[in-house]
Each structure stands twice: as structure tokens, then as C-alpha cells.
Amino acid sequence: MPELDAAATAASHRLDELLVRVAGGDRQAFESVYQLASGRLFAICLQVLRDRGDAEEVLQEVFTTVWHKAAQFDRAKAAAMTWLSMMARNRSIDRLRAAPPRALDDLSVAEELPDFAPQPAQVAEQASDHERLQDCLETLEPRRRSLIRLAFLDGASYEELARRIGSPLGSVKSWIRRGLGQLRVCLER
Helix, strand or coil, X not given: CHHHHHHHHHHHHHHHHHHHHHHCCCHHXXXXXXXXXXXXXXXXXXXXXXXXXXXXXXXXXXXXXXXXXXXXXXXXXXXXXXXXXXXXXXXXXXXXXXXXXXXXCCHHHHHHCCCCCCCHHHHHHHHHHHHHHHHHHHCCCXXXXXXXXXXXXXXXXXXXXXXXXXXXXXXXXXXXXXXXXXXXXXXXX
């Protein structure tokens, strides 16, 4: 396992460095970021949107934003993959909220849909992970815990959270970022 942790850390640092180079206009670094991150980001988009075409469009929007706003990435605040994942998740949620509800015209399509129900081993593993996450969430200060739950479990955007609690957007982002850092430390134990 230590080899996997070392490899993941090295990949994370490489992606951080590539994003810094993208901020300087390096097209090769941008291509490398795409190759390293597009699969995971597409999975995030597809998980939220449940439509391959929409997920592909949002992924393209995300990488267009990465090209133009890579200078906003701050490795002191978050890892590159975290920054990219949050961008993909937030863009997907925005797309979902902006889209009109879709109606199923033909229910026979339901028979062709794959069964994504988790297998028993996955259920047991998820239950264990869920319990660890809940234990770590309980160690957080109540405001941070609440904001993280609203953002990640209920899908609320940062802007929406700032309006709800009447706090500046920057403060909300900071509280969530610090809370996520605390969670990461707790989960890595």
C-alpha cells in the first residue's frame, strides 16, 4: 500500500505542476492535464448528469475554463484533481439545474437500462467508508460540518450557501476548504 500512496502523491504533484504550466500558456501541459484528468472528470459529470452528451459538453466547458483560468489554481489551497473535480461537479450541477425536466416517452426503454445496484461486497465496503466519514465529520466544528454536508450531500453551490447563511462567498469557500482539509487528515489516519 505505501507504494500506491507514493504513486498517487507523485501523480498529484505532477498534475499540480502541469496546471501551473497551463497558467503560463503551455499547450503540451494542457494536453497532459487532459490525458491525466479527463476520465475521472467525465465520470463525475456523467454521475451528476446521467446523460453522456451533456457530460461530454460539460467536460469540454470545464477544460475550456481550465485553459483560461488555470492561473486561479492555488496548490496551497487544494490539490489539482480536487480543484478540477469541484469545477466538473459544480458545472454539472449548474447544467442540471438549468435544464428543463425530461419526460420518458417510452417506458420500454427502462428494460434496456443496466442495473447499477451495488453488489453485497460493495455495500459492505460502502457502509464501512460511510461510517468512517460520519465519524470524521463529527470531529468538525458544526458550521463547517453543516456547510460540507449541504455542499456535497445536498448539492448546494457555494453561492447558494453564502445566500442561505448570509455570509460572504469567500468565507463560505474558506470554511469548506478548511473543513475538507480536516476531513482528509482524519480519513487518512
